[in-house]
Amino acid sequence: MDDRTELSGFLTSRRARLRPGDVGLREHGGVRRVAGLRREELAAVAGVSIAHYTRLEQGKGEGVSDEVLAAVGAVLRLDADEAEYLRRIARRPPPCPDADAVPGVPPGTRHLLDSLVLTPALLVGRHTQIVGWNRLAAAVLGDFGELPEGERTLSHLLFADPRARELHADWPGAARAHVAHLRVLCGRFRGDAALAGHIEGMSGLSPDFARLWAERLVARARSRVWTLRHPSAGSLTLHAETVALPDAPACHGLELFAAEPGSVSERRLRELAAL
Numbered sequence: 187m188d189d190r191t192e193l194s195g196f197l198t199s200r201r202a203r204l205r206p207g208d209v210g211l212r213e214h215g216g217v218r219r220v221a222g223l224r225r226e227e228l229a230a231v232a233g234v235s236i237a238h239y240t241r242l243e244q245g246k247g248e249g250v251s252d253e254v255l256a257a258v259g260a261v262l263r264l265d266a267d268e269a270e271y272l273r274r275i276a277r278r279p280p281p282c283p284d285a286d287a288v289p290g291v292p293p294g295t296r297h298l299l300d301s302l303v304l305t306p307a308l309l310v311g312r313h314t315q316i317v318g319w320n321r322l323a324a325a326v327l328g329d330f331g332e333l334p335e336g337e338r339t340l341s342h343l344l345f346a347d348p349r350a351r352e353l354h355a356d357w358p359g360a361a362r363a364h365v366a367h368l369r370v371l372c373g374r375f376r377g378d379a380a381l382a383g384h385i386e387g388m389s390g391l392s393p394d395f396a397r398l399w400a401e402r403l404v405a406r407a408r409s410r411v412w413t414l415r416h417p418s419a420g421s422l423t424l425h426a427e428t429v430a431l432p433d434a435p436a437c438h439g440l441e442l443f444a445a446e447p448g449s450v451s452e453r454r455l456r457e458l459a460a461l
């Protein structure tokens with residue numbers, strides 16, 4: 187992902203979402219040739235020179251101050267995740283830590299995965315590769331061990347497996363959330379060639395992935411609810427949480443999928459675990 191192109195595209199996409207009236211400017215009649223705010227309108231409301239903002243939107247963010255980025259972000263109505271992403275892509279990228287590291291499963295983490303007998307759990311690398319899983323995760327989401335290693339990723343699970351749309355009751359929501367978080371990872375791990383290669387590969391493999399990636403969605407993975415239509419267990423409502431692993435920098439985290447205690451979904455997970 188080229189930094190200058192990404193900075194330019196991100197700012198342009200966010201500018202296109204707004205009308206002059208959204209930022210307190212009068213809207214004059216007639217047809218506007220530009221979708222959304224014009225550069226000069228944004229610069230005026232943000233209190234920066236048009237030359238300064240134009241350089242920024244051309245991908246030339248070197249030396250831009252935090253104050254200017256904050257002012258531009260406020261006018262563009264960026265949320266916290268988008269504002270952090272803007273700060274990252276506007277700066278010279280720091281060295282990417284452990285860019286070539288292949289995440290493994292530490293013995294303690296392996297023990298933790300195996301001990302979660304009633305909670306599906308995945309260990310996920312920062313390229314969305316599934317590097318570890320427990321027995322119940324395989325029963326709920328599929329046997330990852332049967333997949334070629336290069337296709338054993340959350341991205342492939344959502345976009346390349348035809349069963350995903352049947353499994354996820356809200357596949358569009360799950361797909362958008364996944365792509366939005368991938369862009370957060372790209373901002374955090376700039377210079378990671380393997381991550382960039384993963385994005386390029388998925389864009390070529392899946393038109394749906396390419397379409398969502400072009401929207402420049404940005405949002406960290408947070409607590410969310412997955413409603414799954416399991417072929418044998420029936421409907422499962424699971425609360426998904428991501429637990430960071432600070433001692434494993436090549437890993438994105440531990441993905442846990444928990445059912446409400448006493449719920450039908452918990453009973454169905456117990457039945458799957460007993461098989």
